[in-house]
Amino acid sequence: MGVKGLQQxxxxxxxEACVPVSLREMAQQHVSQRQHGSTSTAKSGPTLVVDGMACLRHWYSCEDWVCGGQWKEYISLLVRWVDAFTITGIRxxxxxxGVVDEQKRPEWVRRRRRVNGEISKVFRHIKVHGVQPGRELFxxxxxLATFTRFALRSLGQEVFCxxxxxxxxxxxxxxRHGSMGILGQxxxxxxxxxxxxxxxxxxxxxxxxxxxxxxxSICQALGLSVDQLPLLACILGNDIVSEKRMQHVRTNAMAxxxxxxxYPGASKGDKVLSVAQLVRSVWVSEVGNPGLIPQALGLSDPDQKLLEKGVHSYLLPGQPLHGVDIQDVPPGTSCVMERYVSPTILKACREKHIAAESFMVYSVMFEGVVECSNTMEDEEDxxxxxxxxxxKTCRQRTYRVLLPKDRETGTQVPAVKEWFVFAGNPLKEPEKVFPLSMSENEPSxxxxxxxxxxxxxxxxxxRFLSIFDCQEFSPLYGTIEEDSLLAALCLVTHLVLQVQQLSLEDVDAYLSQAVCVRYRSHQELQRVKLPYLSSRAVQMASLYVRGLGHLLGANCATGGPLPNDALMPWQSFDGRLFHSKYLLAHCGATQSRLLDDHVSREDGENLFYGSVCPSEREGSGSLQEEGQNCAVQTQISPRRPQI
Structure with missing residues (x-):
């Protein structure tokens, strides 16, 4: 998020402070300097530390973004991006x-509300024009952030959460590691x-x-020392000290x-220049006086403490400022749920989280908080x-796996606080969600x-299958050709049981694209033509991808019965392909056409497809009832009118 207005x-x-550089030349110079310094960095090669969150918008340059993601193409772009550095010798x-700091929650909420407004504009554009809007509403x-971590790990990259x-x-x-640079925004x-x-x-x-x-160069232009930059940042406004909180200080500084x-008049740069002048003046008056915040600022006690906290946030271990030194104390050594979870589990949980090998588990155990950002959902539909x-139900069951009741006292675990963005949720406070039991004999x-x-x-x-009401699918393990198909089967079954408005055409679209996507290269998927866009299909695509995230969280919670790679969207989903199948299914296309004709419908695929699409039978109940009682079929079911 950064300092308000500083980069502009x-x-x-x-x-003169914005210096064009060649990363190849920087890497060579870095190695040369380190060799002369006899440090270990020269042996491991020059390292570039990448802010992954800042790169997402630059990595995802696929043409289609509104239909749920062109995931195979996205992986190919990541491969190209990583290769460009590694072939040059840059690590x-x-x-x-990995967490949202609660003191930044108000800013997180503000941004989520703003993005919700943008998503509403996207859906209105689709309904009026039938096409994706321009990049200005991207x-x-x-x-994307969750699955990118796993994608980079699959490419052999070092990833931290x-x-x-x-x-x-x-x-x-x-x-700490003497890296050649930080790549971010x-x-x-x-x-x-x-x-x-x-x-x-x-x-x-x-x-x-x-x-x-x-x-x-920035310090020289502002007349400041490097030590004075944290105070400048806090008075301008950042993630800890809000711009509004320091408005009175900036107003006085501007005057x-x-x-x-x-000379008379004003400049757009006056805000930064006036604060820099203020910092210089108060610093001079406090020479020799230890402390982070000069008393000459004349702040109230609460503002003084807040500013101290903000300045503290910029001090790295071993970088003292005015007699104040920061020690690198590892966070996360205690957690809100430690009463219910063993130290061994907590240690493993933290290690997997930091290594980006897990999802959701750390947030539940250590923070007791789970959040989910904006989803492509139409608030008017x-x-x-x-x-x-x-x-929600599968999350509650996942929470129970992670947080069983106290076996000695039977004490109910605390509720997990959920910050989920959706229409109708004002985000004024989290929803408290309690774990939901599944059976009496729950394994530890x-x-x-x-x-x-x-x-x-x-x-x-x-345990994994029971979270999604898919216990009947245990015999399919090892029978279906790929684990990704079993995962897709579980997900679509859960949707059938939870979403009353789901039709067989919707199920056909989900399952046919899950089968067909495996046979198409990212170049072929790019060439899929869409005559128009359906706003409902756009929302259903995001619903599916969010479901993959829940599968991933449940898989991590239950010890990984399926390889995490099987739960990645590029294994079972492509936005353009799904949208194409959705339009075909709702226009009455045959299942042969939905399966691309040339696709070999092997027994495993028939088994997979028939599991969620029970055959037509006289007097059949709702799609949800059929899903609840679905038995493994060996033939692809005939079509049935939309329910």
Missing amino acids: FVEQFIP LVFFFD CLPSG SVREADYEIASYAH DSDFIIFTSAPYLSVAKLSLDKLTTVLYNRE AYRRSLS TELLPQALVY LESLWFGGWPAVSDPRLA
Whole structure:
């Protein structure tokens, strides 16, 4: 999020601080310097620390974004991006946000509301024009940040998930390991005294060139020392000290600054320049006086403490300021649910989270809070339930797996606080959601995570399937050709049971694309033609992808009965392909055509398809009732009118 207006100020008023650089040359110079310094960095090669969250909009350059994501193409773009650096000898280390700091929750909520407004505009555009809007309304496909972590790991990259503010962990890692730079798009990296800050927005992948924001040049232009930058950032406004909170300080600084000018008038850069002048003046008056915040600012006690907290957030371990030194105390050593979970489980949970090998589990155990950002949902369409409500039951069951009752006292575990964005949720406070029991004989978390079980009787698989009401599918394990198909089967079954408005045409679209996507390259998927867009299909696509995230969370909670890779969207979903199948299904296309004719419908695929699409029978009940009692079929079912 960064410092309000600082980067724009630097680009407009201190152009000499925006230095075009070649990353190849930087890497060579970095290695040369380290070799002369006899450090270990020279042996491991130059390292670039990447702010993954800041890169998502640049990585996802696929033409289609509104239909749920072109995931195979996205993977190909990630491969190209990573290869561009690795063939040059640059080692990449990626960081992603792993938690939302509660003191930043108001800003998180504000952004979610703003994006909801943008999504509403997207749906209105689709309904009026039948096509995707321009890039000015671009929204990231649902789940992109989560699945990108796993994608990069599958490409052999080193990926970390933060347990505190990600910017801090990025700066700290880069400083501690002597990295050649930080690649991101956040002006906080100007403030941290760490590795050089490089812009991902200015990156030319073909040439491996970008812009470096020179910290020393910025300080020289502002007449400040590097030590004074954190105070400047906090008075301007950042993630900890809101812009509104320091408005009175900036107003006084602006008045004093303009009185000192020898010419009348105002400039767009006056805000930053006036605060810089203020920082210089109060710092001079406090020479020799220890402390982070000069008393000459004349702040109230609450504002003084808040400003101290903000300045503290920029100090990395081993970087004292005015006698104050920061020690690197690892966070997350205690958790809100530690009474209900063993230390062994907590240790494994934290390690998997940091290594980006897990999803949702850490948030439940350590924070007691789960959040989900905006989803491509039409707030004006009340027919389809929001994904937050569709998957609430499976989340509750996942919480029970992670947080069983106290076996000695039977004490109910605390509720998990959920911050889920959907129409009708004002986000004024989290919803408190309690775990939901599934059976009396629930296996312990230790046995699920650490027990060695034969695959045919693995309680981890049984537990995973029960979260989605799919216990009947246990015999399919190992029978269906790929685990990704079993995962898709579980997901669609859950949707059949939870969404009353789902029709057989909808199920046909989900399942046929899950089968066919495996036979198409990303180039072929790019060429899929859509005569028009359906707003309902757009929402159903995001509903499916969000469901994959819930499958992933349940899989991690139950000890991983399925490989996580089987739950990735590029294994069973493509937005354009799904949209195409949806339009065909609702126009009465045959199942042969939905399965692309040439696709070999092997027994395993027939088994898969028939499991959720029971055959037509006289007197059959609702689709939900059939799903609840679905038996494994061996033939693809005939079509049935929409329910």
